[in-house]
Amino acid sequence: MKRYVNLAVAVAAVAATVLPALADGPRAWWVLPLAVLSSVPVLWRDRALLRVALVVGVATTASASLGAPPLLPVGPLVCLYTFAARASLPIRLLGIVVTAAGLMLSLLYPHPDVEVLRYLSVAYVFAYALGTSARARRSQAMALAERDRRVVGEREAAVLRERTRIARDLHDILTHAVGVMIVQAEAGPLLVRPHPDRADATFATIAATGRDAVVQLRRAVGSLHEAADQPLDQPGLAHLPVLVERVRATGLDAVLTVSSPPSELVSGPLGGAAGPLGGAAGPPFEPPADVGVAVYRIVQESLTNVVRHAEAGSVRVLLDYTAESLTLSITDDGRGDRASAVLPGYGIVGMRERAQACGGTLHTGPASDGGGFTVTATLPLPAPAVL
Numbered sequence: 001m002k003r004y005v006n007l008a009v010a011v012a013a014v015a016a017t018v019l020p021a022l023a024d025g026p027r028a029w030w031v032l033p034l035a036v037l038s039s040v041p042v043l044w045r046d047r048a049l050l051r052v053a054l055v056v057g058v059a060t061t062a063s064a065s066l067g068a069p070p071l072l073p074v075g076p077l078v079c080l081y082t083f084a085a086r087a088s089l090p091i092r093l094l095g096i097v098v099t100a101a102g103l104m105l106s107l108l109y110p111h112p113d114v115e116v117l118r119y120l121s122v123a124y125v126f127a128y129a130l131g132t133s134a135r136a137r138r139s140q141a142m143a144l145a146e147r148d149r150r151v152v153g154e155r156e157a158a159v160l161r162e163r164t165r166i167a168r169d170l171h172d173i174l175t176h177a178v179g180v181m182i183v184q185a186e187a188g189p190l191l192v193r194p195h196p197d198r199a200d201a202t203f204a205t206i207a208a209t210g211r212d213a214v215v216q217l218r219r220a221v222g223s224l225h226e227a228a229d230q231p232l233d234q235p236g237l238a239h240l241p242v243l244v245e246r247v248r249a250t251g252l253d254a255v256l257t258v259s260s261p262p263s264e265l266v267s268g269p270l271g272g273a274a275g276p277l278g279g280a281a282g283p284p285f286e287p288p289a290d291v292g293v294a295v296y297r298i299v300q301e302s303l304t305n306v307v308r309h310a311e312a313g314s315v316r317v318l319l320d321y322t323a324e325s326l327t328l329s330i331t332d333d334g335r336g337d338r339a340s341a342v343l344p345g346y347g348i349v350g351m352r353e354r355a356q357a358c359g360g361t362l363h364t365g366p367a368s369d370g371g372g373f374t375v376t377a378t379l380p381l382p383a384p385a386v387l
Helices: 002-022 031-037 040-044 049-065 074-086 089-108 114-191 196-225 237-248 289-310 347-357
Strands: 253-258 314-321 325-332 361-366 373-380
Touching: 002 031, 002 040, 002 074, 031 040, 031 049, 040 049, 040 074, 049 074, 049 089, 074 089, 074 114, 089 114, 114 196, 114 289, 114 347, 196 237, 237 253, 237 289, 237 314, 289 314, 289 325, 289 347, 289 373, 347 361, 347 373
Parallel strands: 253 314
Antiparallel strands: 314 325, 325 373, 361 373
């Protein structure tokens, strides 16, 4: 399309310059060549604008200085428009200076013609203004296109983040539920005859774990159909006691402990109250939702790894509050070298991504006392309200 427009402009410039030069009978031999040189080269102005403008300008100035009949300088006007519409600022300034010099020379030498100079000055100013307007419209169109591309990119990134979040949630839900159910199912047959009461509790734990997994799966999958601006029902710190209790039902000595918060933190509905899990306590105040979800999922994944891989007898979950951060640590007394069995999957990677998404960090490794394994996450907290 651009090629055809360029060709049409060139044809119009040639017609407006050459045809008047052929009218009214024979003229000097140099009139027609200079008319051709002052119009035909505009066909190549997109490839070599400076050279084309120089040829067209010199031919037009020479024609006017030699006494050719006054014609509208279509070629120079087209070149000036192109300078204003497409060239960079230094090239535009150069084009203005050269055009003004050629115009002044052609109209003031050898015989000054102020009236023609006035009309041609208006024509040149109009051509430059028209080119500037075209340049502004193109810049605006490019800005709108860039904004549309950015919006599309942000939407695609948001979709990718949501899919990643759902994938992590599904992984955490399934691995935890299936891990606990497998352990309980393996222990159930051993307890049916000698300890029927414990066997009943074991099977009840399997059923409760399965029901909870179904509920969480429905939430995660249902979020695929939710509007982006609707809040999702995600687990948080308030669900930690139930999570730890479920692990205790597998026979593992699991304890949840919450440190006393600094005085400047706001106490929540569970603040400072000892929980039912042997030293456990509820969260002293409710952090932002993303931090609560991250803490829950990290604890869930860590406890799942303890149940499935650690061969541990006990595990301690500690929430330690400061004015700036919440430090979460999960320490067991099992095999401290089990990371090699977990790393091929998405567990530790997913926990680290959850911590980083909240602006925090996560470290894993053998426990400081030389036995067991520790997962430590530090998540920043916003400035809390002051009572």
